[in-house]
């Protein structure tokens with residue numbers, strides 16, 4: 001059976017958090033957010049290996065203060081990130097050269113520490129069945145599309161999902177999609193969009209509203225509350 005690997009983009013600058021340290025290293029219960037996230041993959045028996053993407057200047061810190069300090073022994077490489085998330089993911093994919101084409105890659109934001117092992121497993125299974133899988137949750141509010149401050153449409157809520165991560169794909173499929181995006185100058189905000197633009201039909205895997213992406217200060221308050229259960 002093909003194997004399952006994790007690719008964890010954690011090379012962002014955390015601008016929207018406005019902290020004086022990159023948000024992936026902010027502490028939750030005394031432990032860096034990134035360490036919380038990596039521990040889920042470390043503890044999942046079906047994960048064969050982990051690749052982390054980090055700002056180049058922070059690779060030694062990431063290695064000593066996160067990977068080694070918290071015993072994330074499955075980490076196979078810490079790869080330097082790029083200017084955009086897509087560039088960081090691409091760098092990670094290009095470093096995963098010992099993967100087989102049919103191995104599954106779970107691409108998961110390093111700042112989403114509340115992902116569950118069960119959802120990881122469901123995403124990997126869905127990626128084995130089709131072109132790829134996106135963990136997502138239904139929209140709770142009404143969504144408006146606006147251009148220059150004027151509302152142009154209200155998409156039917158039942159068709160709308162908030163995409164999270166992991167986004168799961170067979171290695172050959174997602175690597176080719178990133179190569180095509182580079183060649184064609186496409187930049188997307190998630191990995192699924194690189195396949196959608198090619199006409200792929202990806203599977204939604206129901207996620208959890210707790211699987212937040214820690215992006216702004218309010219998210220830290222929520223994250224602390226989640227930890228307290």
Ligand SMILES: Nc1ccn([C@@H]2O[C@H](COP(=O)(O)OP(=O)(O)OP(=O)(O)O)[C@@H](O)[C@H]2O)c(=O)n1
Pocket residue numbers: 008009010011012013014015016017024053081082083084085086088089109110111112213214215
């Ligand atoms: N060039 C980038 C940008 C983002 N990420 C990672 O992608 C995930 C989601 O990105 P986001 O929440 O936007 O993080 P930042 O880019 O750091 O946030 P901001 O946009 O506020 O600077 C994070 O784990 C982040 O570290 C990355 O690896 N490389």
Ligand SMILES: C[C@](O)(CO)[C@H](O)COP(=O)(O)O
Pocket residue numbers: 085109162163164165189190191213
């Ligand atoms: C991939 C993602 O987490 C799905 O919601 C999101 O698109 C990342 O966006 P960001 O601006 O890089 O945080």
